[in-house]
Amino acid sequence: MKKIVIATQNKGKAKDFETMLSPLGYEVLTLRDVAEDMDVEETGVTFEENAILKAEAVADALGIPVISDDSGLEIDALNGEPGVYSARYAGLAKSDDANIDKVLEKLSGVPDSERTARFRCVLAVAAPGQKTETFSGSCEGMILHERRGNHGFGYDPIFFVPEQDKAMAELEPHEKAAISHRGNALRKLQESLPTWMNKQE
Numbered sequence: 001m002k003k004i005v006i007a008t009q010n011k012g013k014a015k016d017f018e019t020m021l022s023p024l025g026y027e028v029l030t031l032r033d034v035a036e037d038m039d040v041e042e043t044g045v046t047f048e049e050n051a052i053l054k055a056e057a058v059a060d061a062l063g064i065p066v067i068s069d070d071s072g073l074e075i076d077a078l079n080g081e082p083g084v085y086s087a088r089y090a091g092l093a094k095s096d097d098a099n100i101d102k103v104l105e106k107l108s109g110v111p112d113s114e115r116t117a118r119f120r121c122v123l124a125v126a127a128p129g130q131k132t133e134t135f136s137g138s139c140e141g142m143i144l145h146e147r148r149g150n151h152g153f154g155y156d157p158i159f160f161v162p163e164q165d166k167a168m169a170e171l172e173p174h175e176k177a178a179i180s181h182r183g184n185a186l187r188k189l190q191e192s193l194p195t196w197m198n199k200q201e
């Protein structure tokens, strides 16, 4: 099986990528497998900047092509928060549970009609000596009043997907992949993926 390195420390993202990439014949490796102690500081103010930072740092360090993912949740009633701060919204300890609690608290009393939100994902693909490319995807939904479902990660239990009439965390992995911000971004990258993965120094 062809191997593909995703420059992430997030196990939930890694699972999403496995669901999407194993049918295409790729084995997914993450930083946990190839560069455990690498932690790229996310100093950018956009998903795109952070995705590029992560992909280029890891591609340069390893000397191979890699994909990175910078993503997050934008809530309209919170002026787009937590946005690029989604992973660390409730503090640097990065707790999905605490992040959800913070969102629910901030939205308490906000009516359904004003709970619109979207997930965004920017994938960057980088290889040594090549110009980095980015691909973006989004997924529209609403913030629920309480958690629903056990699948996925991050904010999935409070993100309602109207088309499925379910919370993101109630969708099976392949169902999430079919409609998610990450799936939508990956479908744009898919065609050029084999070419990218053959780019070596």
Ligand SMILES: O=P(O)(O)OP(=O)(O)OP(=O)(O)OC[C@H]1O[C@@H](n2cnc3c(O)ncnc32)[C@H](O)[C@@H]1O
Residues within 6 Å of the ligand: 007, 008, 009, 010, 013, 042, 069, 070, 071, 072, 073, 086, 087, 088, 096, 099, 119, 152, 153, 154, 155, 156, 180, 182
């Ligand atoms: O930077 P890496 O190591 O990839 O891992 P991370 O968790 O820090 O990732 P980001 O910096 O891109 O922050 C993304 C956060 O946005 C949220 N998020 C992104 N995609 C999501 C998804 O599919 N479902 C639920 N929450 C998601 C979740 O809280 C993530 O931690």
Ligand SMILES: [Mg+2]
Residues within 6 Å of the ligand: 042, 087
């Ligand atoms: Mg991060």
